[in-house]
Amino acid sequence: MLCRAANWLHRHLGRRGEFLLIAGIGKTCWGVSFLVDPPGAAGLQFLTQFCSLRHWAWLWIVAGLVTAGSGLLRVGSDKIGFMAALLPPSVWATAYLAAAISGQYSRGTFVAVWYLTSHIGVICWASTVPEHSVPPASRQPRKGEVP
Numbered sequence: 001m002l003c004r005a006a007n008w009l010h011r012h013l014g015r016r017g018e019f020l021l022i023a024g025i026g027k028t029c030w031g032v033s034f035l036v037d038p039p040g041a042a043g044l045q046f047l048t049q050f051c052s053l054r055h056w057a058w059l060w061i062v063a064g065l066v067t068a069g070s071g072l073l074r075v076g077s078d079k080i081g082f083m084a085a086l087l088p089p090s091v092w093a094t095a096y097l098a099a100a101i102s103g104q105y106s107r108g109t110f111v112a113v114w115y116l117t118s119h120i121g122v123i124c125w126a127s128t129v130p131e132h133s134v135p136p137a138s139r140q141p142r143k144g145e146v147p
Contacts (some may be wrong), residue, residue, distance in 0.1 A: 004078050005052060007143070010022075012045030012050050012061050013071055013072065014075065014131045015131060016072040016075055016078055016126065016127075016129060017072065017073075018066070018071065019071070019126045019129075020067050020068065020070050020071030020078060020081040020082070021071035021072075023064075023068075023085050023093075023123065023126075024064045024065065024068025024070070024071060024081070024085070025064065025065055025066050026064070027056045027060050027064030027085065027088060028060070028061050028064030028065055028068065029055045029060065029063075029064070030060050030064070030088075031059070031060025031061035031062075031063075031064060031088075032057070033057075034053050034054060034056065034057030034060065034063060035054055035057045035061075037050075037074075037120045038053045038054055038057075039053070040102060040107055041053055042096050043095065043099040043100075043104070043105035043107065043111060044056075044092075044096070044099070044128075045095075045099060045105075046094070046095040046098040046099060046106050047091070047092075047095045049105070052089040056091075059087065059088050060088045062084075062131065063084045063085065063086075063087050063088050063096075065085035066080065066081060067081045067082075067084045067085040067094055068081075068137065069081070070082075070084065075144040076130045082123060082126070085123045086120060086123050086124075089116075089119035089120050089123075090110060092115050093111075093112045093115035093119075093120065094112075095116075096108040096111040097109065097112040097116065100112065107133055
């Protein structure tokens with residue numbers, strides 16, 4: 001039963017849809033974790049000056065749901081999912097970078113770079129992957145044509 005469902009998803013979602021579904025589920029779970037057991041706010045003072053991490057959790061949750069839902073859309077209509085996927089890690093990278101620059105969190109630069117590469121970079125790359133990348137067919141020269 002599980003294999004049938006996985007095969008159906010693979011056929012209907014495609015590579016971009018699978019990526020968006022997986023990324024969306026991950027972002028949603030990350031956001032829910034802030035509601036269930038909020039971590040310390042080290043490095044996130046830039047955000048917590050506006051509201052608590054429990055409130056910021058909803059950024060991850062909503063973006064995750066939009067991202068996952070966009071995985072079910074046709075290629076070309078899935079752009080909103082990639083934009084939604086970029087929002088939370090961009091906010092977090094900015095907060096950690098601000099904390100590093102202000103001297104509030106010495107690890108901030110490293111964490112910001114991690115969000116920029118492992119999240120934002122991967123999402124940007126995935127958004128450019130065509131659904132079906134097939135190498136161009138080699139064309140055989142016609143009779144009398146010089147290759």
